[in-house]
Amino acid sequence: MGRVKERSAWPMKTPRLQRTAFRRMSFSGLALFCCVADLIFQPVIAWSQNTPQSRRDSAPAVGAAAFSFDLKSLDGKPVGLQTFHGKPLVMNFFASWCDPCREEIPLINDLASKASKDGYSVLGIAVEDGRAAVTQYVTEANLVFPIALDLNSSVKRIYRIFGPPATFFIDAQGVIRDIVLGPMTPERARDGLKKAGVFR
Amino acid sequence: MKTQFTRTVAVVTVELTLCLFLAACGADISARRGTGHSASITFGPEQRLGQNDKNPSTPFLRFAPDGRLYAVWTEDDDGPSLKPKQPAAHQHKSRIKMAPSPMRVALLASSANGGKTWSSPKRVNDRVEAIEGEEGGPRLAFGPDNKVYVVWSIPNQRGDKTRANIRFAMEDGKGGFIPARTLNEIKDTARFPIVELAPDHTVLVAWIDRRIDNPTPRDLYLMRISPNGQQLTRSYKVGEGLCECCRLGIAFADGGKTIYMVDRQVSKEQIRNHVLRKSTDGGATFGAPAEFSDDGWQVPSCPHSGPSIGQDSRGYLHMTWFTLGRSPDKAGVYYTVSKNGGQTFAPRQLIHANTAAEILHTTQAVTKDGTVYFAWDNLDEANRAQIFFRILAPDGKTWSPVQQISRARGNANRPALALSDKELHVAWTETEGEESWVVLKSAALGQ
Numbered sequence: 001m002g003r004v005k006e007r008s009a010w011p012m013k014t015p016r017l018q019r020t021a022f023r024r025m026s027f028s029g030l031a032l033f034c035c036v037a038d039l040i041f042q043p044v045i046a047w048s049q050n051t052p053q054s055r056r057d058s059a060p061a062v063g064a065a066a067f068s069f070d071l072k073s074l075d076g077k078p079v080g081l082q083t084f085h086g087k088p089l090v091m092n093f094f095a096s097w098c099d100p101c102r103e104e105i106p107l108i109n110d111l112a113s114k115a116s117k118d119g120y121s122v123l124g125i126a127v128e129d130g131r132a133a134v135t136q137y138v139t140e141a142n143l144v145f146p147i148a149l150d151l152n153s154s155v156k157r158i159y160r161i162f163g164p165p166a167t168f169f170i171d172a173q174g175v176i177r178d179i180v181l182g183p184m185t186p187e188r189a190r191d192g193l194k195k196a197g198v199f200r
Numbered sequence: 201m202k203t204q205f206t207r208t209v210a211v212v213t214v215e216l217t218l219c220l221f222l223a224a225c226g227a228d229i230s231a232r233r234g235t236g237h238s239a240s241i242t243f244g245p246e247q248r249l250g251q252n253d254k255n256p257s258t259p260f261l262r263f264a265p266d267g268r269l270y271a272v273w274t275e276d277d278d279g280p281s282l283k284p285k286q287p288a289a290h291q292h293k294s295r296i297k298m299a300p301s302p303m304r305v306a307l308l309a310s311s312a313n314g315g316k317t318w319s320s321p322k323r324v325n326d327r328v329e330a331i332e333g334e335e336g337g338p339r340l341a342f343g344p345d346n347k348v349y350v351v352w353s354i355p356n357q358r359g360d361k362t363r364a365n366i367r368f369a370m371e372d373g374k375g376g377f378i379p380a381r382t383l384n385e386i387k388d389t390a391r392f393p394i395v396e397l398a399p400d401h402t403v404l405v406a407w408i409d410r411r412i413d414n415p416t417p418r419d420l421y422l423m424r425i426s427p428n429g430q431q432l433t434r435s436y437k438v439g440e441g442l443c444e445c446c447r448l449g450i451a452f453a454d455g456g457k458t459i460y461m462v463d464r465q466v467s468k469e470q471i472r473n474h475v476l477r478k479s480t481d482g483g484a485t486f487g488a489p490a491e492f493s494d495d496g497w498q499v500p501s502c503p504h505s506g507p508s509i510g511q512d513s514r515g516y517l518h519m520t521w522f523t524l525g526r527s528p529d530k531a532g533v534y535y536t537v538s539k540n541g542g543q544t545f546a547p548r549q550l551i552h553a554n555t556a557a558e559i560l561h562t563t564q565a566v567t568k569d570g571t572v573y574f575a576w577d578n579l580d581e582a583n584r585a586q587i588f589f590r591i592l593a594p595d596g597k598t599w600s601p602v603q604q605i606s607r608a609r610g611n612a613n614r615p616a617l618a619l620s621d622k623e624l625h626v627a628w629t630e631t632e633g634e635e636s637w638v639v640l641k642s643a644a645l646g647q
Contacts (some may be wrong), residue, residue: 059528059557097332098502099362099444128334131634132302136330136359151633152610153558157583160557162524163501182470182500 060159062179066091066170069155071125071148074135079123079148081174088120088196089170092184093150093161095129096137101165104183105141108167111189112145120198123148127156127164169196238593238600241624241643247315249627249638250275250307256638258337259627261618264346268310269618269625271318272338272350273638277303277328302330302359306338306352314623315642324369326379329354332361332391333629334614335447335504335561341395341403343427347371349403351395356388362444363388366407368395370429383423384435386411390421392506394448399456401427404483406450406461408442409435417466418442422483438479438486441465443472447506453515453541459483460542462507462519465491470500474507474521476542492536492545495523505559510566512594517542518572520551522560533562533576537596551590552602555579565619570594575615575626580604585611587628605641606630612639622646 060067066089068081081089092108094101112122122145126134131149138147150156159168169178169192177195180188193199250256254275261271305328307321324338325331331338331352338352348371355361365388369380384390389411398404403425408418420439424432443464451460459479466472473496475489497503507521517538524531531554536545551574554560562576572592580586587606592599606612610632618625627640 095502096359097334097336097361097445097504100500100502102360102362130302133330133359133361136302140359151631153585154583157557157579160528161501162557163499163503163559165501 060168060176060179062176064176066168066174066176067155067158069158071150071155074131074138074147074149079146081170084121084123084170085174086172088172088193088198089168090115090120090122090189090192090196091125091168091170092122093125093127093156093159093164093166095127095164096133097129098164100183102141104165105143107184107186107189109141109143109145111193112143115145118193118198120193120196122146125150125155127153127161167192169193171195171197238591238598240600240603241589241591241645243605243626243641243643245641247640247642249273249309249318249640250321252637255634255636256307257629257631257636258333258614259616259629259638259640260337260339261616261625261627261640262340262342263618263620264310264342264348265344266346267620268312268346269315269620269623270308270310270340270342270348271627271638271640272306272308272324272340273627274304274306274331274333274337277305303328304331304333306331306350308340308348308350314644315625315640322376324350324377324380325352325367326369326377329367330359330361332364335445335506336361336364336392337614339393339395341397343397343403344401347373347427348377349395349397349425350377351383351393351405353391353393353407360388362391363410364391366390366393366405368405368425368429378429383407383431384409384411384421390435392445392447394450396450396452398424398459398483399452400482402432403427404450404459406448407435408444408446408448408463409437410444416444418444420448420461420463420477420486424483438483439463439477439489441467441489443503445502445504449507449509449519451509451511451517453511457482458541459486460509460511460517461486462492462509462521463489464503464506464521465489470498472497472499472503472523474519474523476509476517476519476538476545478542490542490545492519492538492542493521493523493534493548495530495534495548496526497523498526499524503559505561508562508564510564510572512566512570513568514539514570515541516570518564518566518570519545520562520564520572520574520576522554522562522576524554528554528557533560533574533578535564535572535574535592546596551599552576552578552588556583558585561614563615563617565617565624567619567621570596573617573619573624575605575617575628577611577613577615577628584608585613587612587615587626589626606639608632620645 124147167180178192259273306324309318309321353364356363366383367380390407393407409421421435423435443466449462477486479486533551534548556579589603615628
């Protein structure tokens with residue numbers, strides 16, 4: 001009862017002019033609050049939208065920020081997009097059982113062997129595959145780049161990989177600059193690297 | 201005060217109505233299709249197959265002529281290469297942490313009581329091999345005397361699964377298996393085997409073959425084996441233009457004179473449509489492949505998910521498959537029927553739309569009266585793959601609602617179905633991180 005009284009009494013004590021001014025202030029304050037809140041919360045919202053669960057409807061696109069992720073490498077070390085921040089990245093989704101992946105892997109390996117010299121990184125993400133098969137594949141194909149295991153298919157899903165291989169060329173700022181679905185060709189690789197800021 | 205209260209009530213009512221309307225709009229369209237609903241099925245509790253610490257996976261189920269339910273699956277080999285050097289008390293934990301071996305064993309077990317209890321698993325492969333799982337996992341068939349025939353594929357010596365070999369083993373009549381042998385004469389060229397007992401009691405093995413590597417689309421090869429395991433024919437080509445990475449489907453009619461096979465074709469433009477092939481001479485030759493749906497799925501990568509086919513006593517051919525179609529909004533699991541032996545096909549019906557970017561794996565089982573049971577994987581709200589289930593009544597129009605039958609913490613994939621007059625069983629692989637296990641669910645029919 002006391003709280004109701006207090007609330008109803010408060011405007012009564014405010015003169016009309018003051019109330020109007022307050023209303024104006026409150027509207028502009030609200031607008032300001034919204035702007036500030038927007039500035040503060042937008043990155044938080046963007047980050048939350050970047051989590052696997054909430055990315056069902058957004059597809060990775062050229063010009064958009066690459067989705068972040070946290071995986072483990074073959075030797076158990078954490079691997080994420082941030083691991084490669086500051087350098088262009090060639091991110092190749094593959095599987096040991098995938099025929100077109102095996103066809104393109106010498107080219108990806110070749111890109112990886114030149115990566116350090118040309119200032120970019122190569123990451124392989126094994127999808128729908130087990131550690132044992134991937135380990136054997138890495139040895140057999142003599143792969144010279146780091147491999148992450150997407151054991152729960154979470155990264156495959158957010159990047160909308162409807163079957164490997166698929167390769168994303170990401171620039172030093174983490175923006176996707178080219179996407180190659182299916183086997184890579186030397187021409188597409190050169191083009192992708194250029195778009196990602198290599199060879200400038 | 202009263203007016204304000206009335207207004208508040210009105211606003212809340214409108215909002216609630218709007219919410220309910222939106223929720224109704226968001227519900228699965230496929231579940232509301234058709235004029236009536238076939239009843240859902242009540243499955244019993246989940247059971248596990250295999251040993252939990254050996255990562256069982258890739259089950260395949262089938263009823264034997266004597267009514268027993270059989271399952272074949274793969275597990276990690278427990279040979280010396282996997283045994284850690286730590287004391288026995290620490291073996292389990294350290295085993296998970298160490299780099300696993302790709303070597304697997306194929307195991308077979310049977311149940312005489314509808315999957316409630318199972319016989320001790322029997323090892324199928326005499327020597328440890330890197331048995332391919334998932335789409336290329338072991339398959340089994342039975343002779344009329346319940347003799348078990350199993351096929352699987354193994355990668356070449358370098359471990360390349362795309363240049364694999366087809367292995368075949370059969371029961372020796374003494375409780376074990378005759379040592380497995382390789383069927384493909386040209387080494388390192390064959391994958392995705394299936395095995396069926398033809399009505400003349402010969403064993404038919406089919407696979408996707410790459411002995412001619414250029415042009416890239418693969419060939420379809422068959423081999424016929426006698427009931428006692430003797431090779432009756434060399435492997436022979438019956439089709440070409442196949443997608444290189446997908447399971448095949450097969451059905452017999454006319455006492456084995458007619459054989460239907462389904463596979464995924466790939467065109468020069470990388471369009472992958474599913475086709476039916478028909479043989480009217482017992483599998484010696486097959487006619488031109490007939491597309492049963494022009495999905496127009498253009499994909500240059502490896503969508504490893506093959507179609508299924510089954511036939512009912514009316515002679516209707518039922519087919520199910522996954523396609524991404526011409527755009528992601530058309531992606532899903534589809535069904536069609538041919539009522540005239542593959543001359544024409546009904547327009548495809550969507551069984552379940554793809555909920556996210558994912559290749560789905562579907563299978564079906566058909567009763568004599570034409571009831572079709574479907575099981576497939578799709579993503580749930582939490583982006584985890586789960587197993588879903590649906591029934592189509594013999595009228596071809598009445599669908600049961602979509603039922604989610606798995607509750608996987610990680611992912612549940614690649615269901616297998618087995619059907620008898622009285623029972624239905626679904627098995628699948630669940631994975632979480634680096635661990636896997638096989639789940640079986642059973643239901644009584646005709647209740």
